Amino acid sequence: MKHGFTQKNLSAYLDAELSPDKVQKIELHLQSCESCLRELQEIRSGKAVATCFENPDWQDTEALWQNIQRLNISTPEKGDVKNLEMKRTNLWQRLIHPRPAFAIAVLLILFGINLFSNLKQKKFQYQRVQLDQELSYGFDYGLYLDALVAGSPAIEFERRYESQQASYEQARSQTTFRLASFTHMPKTFQLREVRLLKNACCRSVQFSCLENSREVIIFQQPQGHPVTFGNYPLERIELNGQMYHRIKTGKWTVLSLQLKESQFMAIGEMNESDIAAIIFAITTI
Amino acid sequence: MDNPNLEDLLIACRQGSDDAFRKLFEQYHMRVMSTAYRMCGNIQEAEDVTQDVFLKAFKEIKKFREAASLFTWLYRITINLCIDKERKRQRRQKYHENVDVDSERITIEEANSNENTRTLDQQMWQDEIQSILQKALSRIKPKFRTVLVLKDIEGLSYEEAAQAVGCSQGTISSRLNRGRKELKTLLVKMGMGEEYFQER
Known part of the structure; x- marks a missing residue:
C-alpha cells in the first residue's frame, strides 16, 4: 500500500467518500503507519473545528434584493458587472483619479512640446541607412543614373541588360531593401524610399524614383565607388561654401556632393530652393 | 436537485421574469452570502459579492442550460468573484501572513481564563470565538480555503464541490x-x- 495514496485520500476517508475497497486499503495502511495516523488526527481536528463556524445574522436581505433589482434594470446590458462597477463610482471621481489625470497631463504636455518644436524648427528629421557594402561590387551606377535622368528608367534599363537576359521586371521581383526614409520634410520635397533590386544574373542595382515628380532620392555612396554620370555635362556650383555638381536633364536634376570621403547623391525634380534644402540635409547627415 | 420546479424557474428566468429572478434570489441568496462571507471575511464585502453574483447570474442565465447544477454554478461564480476581490485587495495592501497571531492568542487566553466573562456574556464570548475562527480561515490560501468552505462549512458533497471549483x-x-x-x-x-x- 502506498503512503501517498493514503495521505491524499485521508479527508475523503474521513468523509466516507471512498469505495469499500479503498477504505480497506487505507485502514490496512493506517495500522502500520504512525505518520499517516498522526496526519489523520490533525485532519480530523481541523474538520471538527470547521463545524464551529456560525453564520452571522444577516440584516436586511430585502434591501439587498431591491438594490440588485435597481441595478439590473438601470444597467444598459442587464447585470453587466463591469458597468455596475462604473456606475457605483461617481464619474467625476473617476475622471480626477490621480493616475489617469497625471497620465493625461503628461500626454498633453508632450503633445504641446512636440507641436511647438515642429512649428519653430521645421527641420528635416530623417533616418539614414548606409548602402550595403555588397552594392558596390561591379555595378554600373553611371548607366542607371543616365537612365533615370532620361526619365524612363524601365526602358533604358531593360535595353541595356537585354544581352545579359535580365529584364527590368525580373530585377524588380527581387529582394527590396529600404535604405533611407525621411519622416518629416519640408513641403517642397519628400524623400520616400530608395529601393534596391538584386538580380541574380547581372547583379544590378536600381534606385527607383517614385512616380510623384516632387520626390527626391538621397543616398550615400560607399567609399571608393564614385558615381559616374555618363555623357551628361556636370555643372560645378558653390552654395554656402559647399561645392556640388549638378546635372539637369528634362525635369530631373541630379546633385552630387563630396563630403569627407563619401559621395552623396540626390535625384529628382527640384527647384533652386529645394536644392538649398537638400544640400542642407546632406551636410547635416 | 433542490427543487423539482427548478427547470421551470430557469425557463422563466431566461424569459426575463422578475418573479422568477426573485424566487431564484430567495432560494439561493443565503448560501451565496454565507460562502462569500467565509471567503471574504466581512459582511459588507459578502453583500457586495452576493449582489454581483446575482447580477452576473441574471445576465448569463440565458446561456446556462443544466438546472441540476444551478447551485454549483452559483457557487462557482461566488468563489471566482471572491478570489478576484481578494486579489484586488491584496494589490492595494500587502498581505501579512503572520500579523496579529500573538495578539489573538492573548485575547483568546484571556477569554479562556475569565470564567466570569463566559458566564456573564456568552454571546460576546461566542462572537469572539467566531471572529478568531474567521481570522484563521482568512489566512488559509484561497484554493484550500475554498474547499474548506464548500465542504465543511457549506456542506457540499465532494461531487458538488468538485463541480463548483x-x-x-x-x-x-x-x-x-x-x-x-x-x-x-x-x-x-x-x-x-x-x-x-x-x-x-
Whole structure:
C-alpha cells in the first residue's frame, strides 16, 4: 500500500467518500503507519473545528434584493458587472483619479512640446541607412543614373541588360531593401524610399524614383565607388561654401556632393530652393 | 436537485421574469452570502459579492442550460468573484501572513481564563470565538480555503464541490487535507483550546 495514496485520500476517508475497497486499503495502511495516523488526527481536528463556524445574522436581505433589482434594470446590458462597477463610482471621481489625470497631463504636455518644436524648427528629421557594402561590387551606377535622368528608367534599363537576359521586371521581383526614409520634410520635397533590386544574373542595382515628380532620392555612396554620370555635362556650383555638381536633364536634376570621403547623391525634380534644402540635409547627415 | 420546479424557474428566468429572478434570489441568496462571507471575511464585502453574483447570474442565465447544477454554478461564480476581490485587495495592501497571531492568542487566553466573562456574556464570548475562527480561515490560501468552505462549512458533497471549483474529487480531498490541517495549526497558534478540536 502506498503512503501517498493514503495521505491524499485521508479527508475523503474521513468523509466516507471512498469505495469499500479503498477504505480497506487505507485502514490496512493506517495500522502500520504512525505518520499517516498522526496526519489523520490533525485532519480530523481541523474538520471538527470547521463545524464551529456560525453564520452571522444577516440584516436586511430585502434591501439587498431591491438594490440588485435597481441595478439590473438601470444597467444598459442587464447585470453587466463591469458597468455596475462604473456606475457605483461617481464619474467625476473617476475622471480626477490621480493616475489617469497625471497620465493625461503628461500626454498633453508632450503633445504641446512636440507641436511647438515642429512649428519653430521645421527641420528635416530623417533616418539614414548606409548602402550595403555588397552594392558596390561591379555595378554600373553611371548607366542607371543616365537612365533615370532620361526619365524612363524601365526602358533604358531593360535595353541595356537585354544581352545579359535580365529584364527590368525580373530585377524588380527581387529582394527590396529600404535604405533611407525621411519622416518629416519640408513641403517642397519628400524623400520616400530608395529601393534596391538584386538580380541574380547581372547583379544590378536600381534606385527607383517614385512616380510623384516632387520626390527626391538621397543616398550615400560607399567609399571608393564614385558615381559616374555618363555623357551628361556636370555643372560645378558653390552654395554656402559647399561645392556640388549638378546635372539637369528634362525635369530631373541630379546633385552630387563630396563630403569627407563619401559621395552623396540626390535625384529628382527640384527647384533652386529645394536644392538649398537638400544640400542642407546632406551636410547635416 | 433542490427543487423539482427548478427547470421551470430557469425557463422563466431566461424569459426575463422578475418573479422568477426573485424566487431564484430567495432560494439561493443565503448560501451565496454565507460562502462569500467565509471567503471574504466581512459582511459588507459578502453583500457586495452576493449582489454581483446575482447580477452576473441574471445576465448569463440565458446561456446556462443544466438546472441540476444551478447551485454549483452559483457557487462557482461566488468563489471566482471572491478570489478576484481578494486579489484586488491584496494589490492595494500587502498581505501579512503572520500579523496579529500573538495578539489573538492573548485575547483568546484571556477569554479562556475569565470564567466570569463566559458566564456573564456568552454571546460576546461566542462572537469572539467566531471572529478568531474567521481570522484563521482568512489566512488559509484561497484554493484550500475554498474547499474548506464548500465542504465543511457549506456542506457540499465532494461531487458538488468538485463541480463548483472545476476540479476532480481527488483534488478536493487533497486540498481539504491541507485546508483542515492549516486551520487547526493556525487556531492552535492563536491559543484555541483542545475542546474545539473534538468531534461533535
